[in-house]
Every structure is written in structure tokens, then in C-alpha cells.
Amino acid sequence: MTDAEWAEVRVAMPVPAWLLKRGGRPEAFCHREMLDAVRYLVDNGVKWTALPVDFPYWRAVYDFFRRWRSCDYARELYERLRRTTRERAGRKAEPSAGIIDSQSVDASETVGEDSRGYDGGKSRDGRKRHILTDTEGLLLEVTVTTADVEPPRVR
Known part of the structure; x- marks a missing residue:
């Protein structure tokens, strides 16, 4: 993460409880290092234990990730950044309209039958990703369902 990116992210970060007394x-580790390590893992698809020595110890990064996931801090951080981006563009922080789309994706043989479906329109046996964005293209929601689920029709 560049210094400019960190400057943006840092002000939107949730404040740790110990700072609020x-x-x-x-x-023990800087949040910037932890976020960089998690981004590295996601980008390269490596195992936790294969984290390069340039980053904090893999177990510390994993514990950080688990804590953030359980408290839903990643979503909170993203929502704060999205609101800031919208306000900078001269728009209200919360959108009044959205755009929804979906995409059917084939599932591998290891995916259980309970989480797969058949999309007749696309001739796909698998899952479907539903994505909701605001009119600026900023992500609002992502949902994964079986492929036989149809998105709601709006008139």
C-alpha cells in the first residue's frame, strides 16, 4: 500500500478499544503491516504459513484477520471509504439508487449439491454471484446463491 493509500485508509480505520480506554x-504490529500482509495473501493465493518474512509472523496476521472478520471490521472500513469517496465526488454519503447484476459460474465437482443449482438460461450448473453497486460503480453488496435463483425484477 502506498503512503497516499495508507493516508486514506488510516483515517477510516476503526479505533482500537485500548485507545478509547x-x-x-x-x-504488537502496525495495522498497515497487517493489512499489507492480508492483501498479499489474497492477491497471491498463498497459504498462511507461506507468508514472506517481510511481513509479521503468519500467526499474528491470521489472528488479526480472524478478529476483523468476526467483528465485520472489513465491511465497516469499506463503507467508510465508500462514503468518503461519494462525498468527494459531490454526492450524498448514502446512495439513493443502485444497479444489480448477476453472473452464473460453473461449480467444480467438489462443491456440494446443496450449494449448486442449474441456470437454464445460461446452461450452467453451479452458483450465481449477485452484485449491487451504486451509480458511481462502488460496491454495496455481494451475495452468492445457487445458480437457479433469479434476481428480483424491478418495474
Whole structure:
């Protein structure tokens, strides 16, 4: 993450409880290093234990990731960044309209029958990704369903 990107992300980060005097202890690693490590894992698709030595110890990064996932901090961070981006563009923080689309994707043989469906229109046996964005193209919601689910029709 560049210094400019970190400057944007840093102001939108959730404040740790120990800084608000609500208990807990200071963390051993900088949040920037942790976010960089998680981004590296997602980008390269490596195992946790294969994290390069340039990053904090893999177990510390994994614990950070699990804590953020359980508290839904990643969504909170993204929503704060999305609101800031919209306000900079001269728009209201929350959108009044959205755009929805879906895409059917073939499922591998290892995907269970309970999470697969058949999309007759696309002749696909698998799953469907439903994506909702605002009119600026910023992501609002992603849902994965069986491929036989149809998106709601709006008139």
C-alpha cells in the first residue's frame, strides 16, 4: 500500500478499544503491516504459513484477520471509504439508487449439491454471484446463491 493509500485508509480505520480506554492492550504490529500482509495473501493465493518474512509472523496476521472478520471490521472500513469517496465526488454519503447484476459460474465437482443449482438460461450448473453497486460503480453488496435463483425484477 502506498503512503497516499495508507493516508486514506488510516483515517477510516476503526479505533482500537485500548485507545478509547475501554480495555485491551496495544497491538504488537502496525495495522498497515497487517493489512499489507492480508492483501498479499489474497492477491497471491498463498497459504498462511507461506507468508514472506517481510511481513509479521503468519500467526499474528491470521489472528488479526480472524478478529476483523468476526467483528465485520472489513465491511465497516469499506463503507467508510465508500462514503468518503461519494462525498468527494459531490454526492450524498448514502446512495439513493443502485444497479444489480448477476453472473452464473460453473461449480467444480467438489462443491456440494446443496450449494449448486442449474441456470437454464445460461446452461450452467453451479452458483450465481449477485452484485449491487451504486451509480458511481462502488460496491454495496455481494451475495452468492445457487445458480437457479433469479434476481428480483424491478418495474
